[in-house]
Amino acid sequence: MISKEIVTRAIEFKKPPRLPFFLGGMWSDKLKAIIKNFPNDVCDTWEMDRQVNGWYFDNPTLDDWNCIWAKTDVENMGQVVGHPLQDWAKFDSYKMPNPKNPFYFERIEDEIKDGDDKYKVITTHFNLFERLHMLHGFTETLTDFYMEPEKIEKVLDMILRYKIDLLTEAHRRFGDRINGVFMTDDWGTQNNTFVSADIFKQFFFDRYKILFDTIHSFGWHVILHSCGRVNDFVPFFIETGVDVVNMQQPQAYGIEELGARFAGKIAFLTTVDIQATLPKNNPAEVRQEARDLVKNWSTTDGGLIVFNYGDSEGIGVTDDIAEVMFREFYDLRNYWNK
């Protein structure tokens, strides 16, 4: 069975023959060599996120939304420190980037032309909430949900329109050669969501549904990444149409708790905890957590895809411990098919 079918069955709970592996985003030569020993069922391209000024990961400067990025000497993706809509007076004259700019699509063909047996994913980082606070400022956004709700709605509608037009153009160009869309919206702190369920429902629920219905109309799956303890938002993700949730801090959620609530209802794209476990570089703990994840988050019908965070240096993880994790998941690949 080809990789695309294995991943699709895992997502749709149609009994994949083994655990699928999504190992894209390898940033060291050593890890690239390690990965060759394991299946890699997904072809993932980030080229739609390339900015005219260059990759914000490498080149902290203005992005195409006029957000100002900054980095320190510590290796990580950097952060937005300048917000073009921090002052609401600038909204009427603000121009968002052109979602149909050929620049965003011109490199995708090369990325997806080979490996037709793989499940193909296009990534569009910074979904509605993240782009909103990049534009307006994080503190300002959180308070303006209450203080300036109408203005927040206008910005969200602008971002939503961009995302729909961007993905519609991607579908026009690549059609069913793409299988899923990976997007990011970090919703959580260590202990809870940033905002209440009421705020999510008021500002994001319907917009998420519109966006995800659009993606589904293309025949694509929705893969949503969210950091933090977002347990109470997972029901919203399910209701709005997320097919796969990428949550990478199992210790923050409670592995058994999350599995008891949601296993079988949404597919998980997961790694051993990138914050609490992997950086400790303890092989025994990594192996145990991998076993717990397979046992609690997957089902006899599927529902779990193994993920590689990708930026090992950024989270203080050695390539050796990443290999320990992949090896354990690989040994468990037929967990339900013994």
Added chain:
Amino acid sequence: MYLLMSELLKELAYCIERGKATKESPYPPDLKEKDGASEITQQLLENGTPPDDILKLGLMVGMGNIGDKFGRGEAYIPELLIAAKTMNASMDHLKPFFEKGDIQRMGTMILGTVTGDLHDIGKNLVRMVLEGDGWKVVDLGTDVGADKFLKALDENPEANICMSALLTTTMINMESITKDIKSRYPDTKVFIGGAPVTQSFNDSIGSDGYFPDPHSLTNHL
């Protein structure tokens, strides 16, 4: 008169907790056109309420209430931020009394997000809550190394330190910074917090306390 002041202090605390800054504020909707923290603080001062009482029985009670709710998961970061901003509306009236010495500061706290880290929301929340509790705060910003903490301590030798980090790769800098601070100022307390930080990490690096949220820090202080 005492009853009036007592009721007004309760109202002030309620306004802080609910985020009602001024009479003009449209938020929260159910308190529309009612006096806010700013107006009530002014009334209290005009009635002769000691400013120190306003701080302790109004502002700190209100911030304490919303902090407790946050700790129980019943309030979220936006409510905490709005309460802190509401508290600032009241503090604008009390600042002259701090400057004159009519209100004693709780102490001085030097804050910073550590070397290599640009995240500031956690640090900013701590700053707001500490100020509401009557602390003088020296906020050094983000990407702060030992040299900046030490310079601030040279200028504020009685102060203690709060360090924040969001990343596992920047959290490790807390150890060397703590060592450098303790070697020059052994009696200075160093408190730490942030998403990847834990009690066992605090214990391993010799800092004086790990606090997962602003309210647990102020309760400790």
